[in-house]
Amino acid sequence: MSALPDTASPLYEKVKDYILTNIGTGKWSKDRKLPSENEFVAALGVSRMTVHRALRELTSAGFLIRLQGVGTFIAPPRPQSTLIEINNIAAEIVARGNRHRSEVLVLERITPTKELSLSFEFARRAALYHSVVVNFENDLPVQLEERFVNPSLIPDYDKQDFSKTATYDYLMQKTPVTEVEHIISAVPADAETARHLAIDVGSCCLLLHRRTWTGAVVATISKLTYVGSRYSLGSRYSPSRKT
């Protein structure tokens, strides 16, 4: 009677499978309401908490949409977006079998401008760490990275030797990233950038602007400038990897 398969997996997984199967076979039409939790309880003979867990996990996996007080619905097909991956530059260079070296130009504690303070979502003007590092691939500069770091999350950032440890590695190790914002654009090199990267003023550069959060707090703001003629961001991604 139970309508659930007799496998060794936990009950809530069976309920998830049961629901996914019925969505897949079109038993429940795409725009009507699914059975309520209590109806599942009656139909399947499991407790409401178990049904609830199954429904909650399917919702967070993007299969369902639930409205409190209303009901459960099948989610529309996923937004048509593709993802690309951005890796740690030091690791990438080494992975290519090349030599990586970095040169620290600036590592200091600063009082931010009003605008920068705003980007950090600070209420008051608080001190920040500031670093500028050039990354070399086989003694050819390929990337200029400027970072601003929140001292409340990474208190000893300015004590590090970033010619030995990559800034990215250090930050990833010290604090978990819960959210990332990226803006990628193509810009001509200004005079200072050109000097540091040993390119002509006006050469094409890939500019990657990144903000990371740890919980509700902005952890870092980075401006990564790649020499267009020497570097590109690449990735291969399989959307099919699921829950």
Place this chain on the structure above:
Amino acid sequence: MSALPDTASPLYEKVKDYILTNIGTGKWSKDRKLPSENEFVAALGVSRMTVHRALRELTSAGFLIRLQGVGTFIAPPRPQSTLIEINNIAAEIVARGNRHRSEVLVLERITPTKELSLSFEFARRAALYHSVVVNFENDLPVQLEERFVNPSLIPDYDKQDFSKTATYDYLMQKTPVTEVEHIISAVPADAETARHLAIDVGSCCLLLHRRTWTGAVVATISKLTYVGSRYSLGSRYSPSRKT
């Protein structure tokens, strides 16, 4: 006493924040065991099920590793890559409240060069569809897209009117993408590109090279050139929202 913040969010979220914060500040060292569920119950004054839910969600988000019968540990730093999203340009422009228009320059069936044939992983030299479209935002050209399409997957590509339907929409609708490869670089505009995009030769452009697969077959190869001064790719991503 409770050590949990007094906000309006649900209890299990507070427990999650509490744990994430203590990981972030290094209160619990990276290689020792975290408190057990029952210890959290004693320390925070909430039920074990609530603690369990918080721990379970942090585990599925990749922050923790749990071993039944052993304990809870801080997960090693995640693979150091971050993901950014690339959306359909037509949809993006409309979402910004601007007017989108596209102009089809080329839509033809061609015999590919040897190199292109190789990129498609073709054994023999087979015909391809080829399209070149300029996308406008408020009558200003922002992107030049050149696509090569595998006729065996999308047989009637050359019969479409891509000034009405975006190529991206059409392709997404016709064939499921199982894998995507991206290469992003910054390049100066060549003469032809500059003419189509109404910019100076040598201006900075964002070049996005994309290959998509359907199963083991290469479905499309695209070269998307964005005007650097008029367009940037942006995204905000939460690693923890994924399952």
Place this chain on the structure above:
DNA sequence: TATACATACATGTATATACTTTTCCCGCGT
């Protein structure tokens, strides 16, 4: 007629409780 209230129903959260499964470790016997 229109607004306010009551009610029913849906999902969301929290707790107490019980039992299962897995692992670790200590002590005992050989």
Place this chain on the structure above:
DNA sequence: ACGCGGGAAAAGTATATACATGTATGTATA
């Protein structure tokens, strides 16, 4: 010294119950 067995501890699952919160709807009243 070695192995074995049992108990303690930890996470995993399942249930019953209660209450919270949001939504829709019908009814009574102004």
